[in-house]
Amino acid sequence: xxxxxxxxxxxxxxxxxxxxxxxxxxxxxxxxxxxxxxxxxxxxxxxxxxxxxxxxxxxxxxxxxxxxxxxxxxxxxxxxxxxxxxxxxxxxxxxxxxxxxxxxxxxxxxxxxxxxxxxxxxxxxxxxxxxxxxxxxxxxxxxxxxxxxxxxxxxxxxxxxxxxxxxxxxxxxxxxxxxxxxxxxxxxxxxxxxxxxxxxxxxxxxxxxxxx
Numbered sequence: 001x002x003x004x005x006x007x008x009x010x011x012x013x014x015x016x017x018x019x020x021x022x023x024x025x026x027x028x029x030x031x032x033x034x035x036x037x038x039x040x041x042x043x044x045x046x047x048x049x050x051x052x053x054x055x056x057x058x059x060x061x062x063x064x065x066x067x068x069x070x071x072x073x074x075x076x077x078x079x080x081x082x083x084x085x086x087x088x089x090x091x092x093x094x095x096x097x098x099x100x101x102x103x104x105x106x107x108x109x110x111x112x113x114x115x116x117x118x119x120x121x122x123x124x125x126x127x128x129x130x131x132x133x134x135x136x137x138x139x140x141x142x143x144x145x146x147x148x149x150x151x152x153x154x155x156x157x158x159x160x161x162x163x164x165x166x167x168x169x170x171x172x173x174x175x176x177x178x179x180x181x182x183x184x185x186x187x188x189x190x191x192x193x194x195x196x197x198x199x200x201x202x203x204x205x206x207x208x209x210x211x212x
Contacts (some may be wrong), residue, residue: 011156020047021147023117026054027180029114029145032165035059038111040102042066042118042137044095044130045116047074049081052088055114061086064105068095096129109139115146119153127153131160140185147176157181 018084021029028033029051033041035058046052046069055065067082068091075092084086091101102110113134119127138144144161147169157163161181169176 008064015091021154022169022172023050023054025147025176025178026050028167028169030054030133031148032143032145032180033058033112033114037065038063040064040066040105040107040110042068042098042102042110042113043115043195044068044098044113045070046078047071047116049078051116052082056082056088058174059087063087064107066091066098066105066110068093068098068101070094073152080139080163096115096133098130098133102137102196104109110137111115112142113138115144117146118148119146119157120148120150127156131157135160135183138183140183141151142182146180146181147178149174149176151177 022036026064033055037058039061039062041055043051043055043066046067052065052067059065064087066089067078069078070093072092075090078090082090089105093101095115098110098113115134117130119131122130134144146157149164154163157179162184163179163181165180167178167180169178
């Protein structure tokens with residue numbers, strides 16, 4: 001807890017929270033992953049490893065799990081916990097290079113990407129680069145899941161993805177929203193709102209997955 005708070009004080013724009021995520025948030029963040037079929041899972045901003053432990057407990061031994069962390073102290077903590085775990089690839093680097101990391105490991109796309117990055121506080125050019133790369137990384141079939149403490153960036157995220165589901169997690173400090181997203185692939189795609197209603201979205205993107 002205190003290590004996390006210390007890192008937040010040093011770099012609040014990139015940490016974005018004063019406390020580690022709860023197990024309830026970790027369960028919600030990983031609930032949409034098809035662990036039986038996933039060949040490649042990616043995590044951005046793993047921090048102290050709350051989500052990482054959840055995925056490691058559920059993934060198949062043959063599933064490759066790419067964990068990307070830029071913060072020096074957090075990366076060191078992740079190494080101590082997950083070095084040598086079958087299928088886990090720890091990367092001390094920038095989530096904006098996810099396509100390069102996937103290509104290096106022989107994957108055209110990730111089946112699922114989960115993110116702990118604070119898009120509300122990250123500089124906009126950084127967020128745009130990461131989201132643009134994430135579009136290419138998940139391709140037409142992959143899923144992108146992130147959490148945010150407010151929905152201030154909802155419209156911003158919708159420039160890149162269709163938000164399929166939003167879940168409010170109260171048992172977290174502070175309470176958080178989990179957003180499950182996929183690429184915008186056709187005029188028929190819809191966004192799902194908090195109350196379960198649907199709104200048409202005609203803003204298309206190329207779902208070929210080209211550019212990796």
